[in-house]
Amino acid sequence: MFWIDHVSTSLIGRQHIVLGTSASNRVTISNCDIDGTTSWSTNCDSYHYWNVLFLGSQDLVTFKNNYIHHFSGRAPKVGGNTLAHVVNNYFYQTDSSGHAFEIDSGGMVLAEGNVFQNVVNVVTSPVGGQAFTSPDSSSNAACSSYLGRACVVNAFGSSGAFNIKDTGFLTNFSGKNIASASSATDAKNVVNTAGYGKI
Template identity: 65%
Template sequence: MITNLNPQYVWGGDGITLDGTDLVWIDHVTTSLMGRQHIVLGNGASNRVTISNNFIDGRTSWSATCDGYHYWNLYFTGSNDLVTFKGNYVLHTSGRAPKVGGNTLLHAVNNYFYQSSGHLFEVGAGSKILAEGNVFQNAGQMVETSSLAGQIFTSPDSSTNQACSAYLGRTCQLNAYGSTTSYTGTTTSFFQYFSGKNIASAATASSVQSSVMGTAGYGKL
C-alpha cells in the first residue's frame, strides 16, 4: 500500500515512477492520497510493463478540480513503452486516468473504472491504445475528445472487433458502459505492433466488476 503523507502538496510526489526500465510488473498495489500522480511512466523508454490488479483510489480532500476527485492519476508517456493495464480498479478520478502519449502502446483490458467527474483516457500525441472488456460505470467521459491527438480502438461492436483477430489471435471484447459517455474509436493501423508479442487474455465485460472488486489492491491475493 502506498499512501502519501503530504497529499495537499504537489511536491508530495508520485506513488510509483518508472523511467528507463524493462520487464516490470506492478501487481496488487493500493495507491491513495497522492500529491501528484499514482503511477508514472516517464519520458524514457520503460519497454515491457504490466500493471495489474491494482486499486487506484482517487478519493481526496485536495482535488485539483475542487470536487474531491483526483485529477493526476496515471501518466504513461514513455518513448517506447509496451504497457498492459489489466484488472485494475480505478476509483473517483476527474482526469488523466490514464493520460497516454510519447510512443506508448497500451493494452487496457478488463479494468473497472468507477466514479469519474471528468474524463478517463487522454489520448496524447504518439499514443496507441487498445481498450477492450472494460467496465465504465458513472465514469464521466471515457475519452477526452477536445485534445485527442493519438490513436485509440475502443472495441465498439462485434463486427469491428473482428479486426483484432489477425494481430491478437482472437476477437476483442466489448466494453460496457453505465452512466458514462462512450467513445467510438476504430483506428486499427497500430495493431501491427501487437504482432509476435504476448497478449493478455480478455474476459467478457459482464464478469469484470465482481472479479476486479474481489482481487484488485493490496492484500487481495
C-alpha cells in the same frame, strides 16, 4: 520488464503511477486499486486529476484487472509512443464531470473488456493519438489478424461514448505475447479482487 501487481494507492500528492518519458520497455500493471478520493483537489470535484501517466518512449504497457475510481482526469493519460493494452479494468466515477482517458499524440490504446460506470467523459476530445475501443463484435473482428482473436466489447453504465476505430496501430501487437481478455461482466468483480492483500 516491470510488473506492478496488487498494489493500493490513495492520497497521492501528484501521480498514482507514472512512467517517465524515457523507455520503460515492457510494463504490466495488474490487480491494483487506484483510489482518487482526496481532500486536496477541490477544483477537480475533490477527486484526483493526475492518476496514471503512460508517457514513455516505445513502451508496451499492459493495464489489466485494475480498479480505478473516484478520479477527475488522466486515468490514464497515454502518449510518448506508448502502446497500451487496457483490458478488463473497472472504471468508476461519482459526482465528477472529469474524464478517464486522455490520448496524446503518439499514444496508442487498445481498450477491451472494460467496465465504465458513471464515467461521464470516457475520453477527452480531440484524441491526439490512436485508439481502438472495441465498440462492437463486427468491428472487433479486426483484432483477429493481430491478436489471434477478436477483441472483447467494453460495457457502460451511465457513461459517455467510447467509439474509436483506429486499426492501423494494431499491427504493433503482432508477434507479441498479448494478455487474454474475459468479458466485461467478469471485469465487474475487479472491485473485490484488486489491491493490496487481496491475493
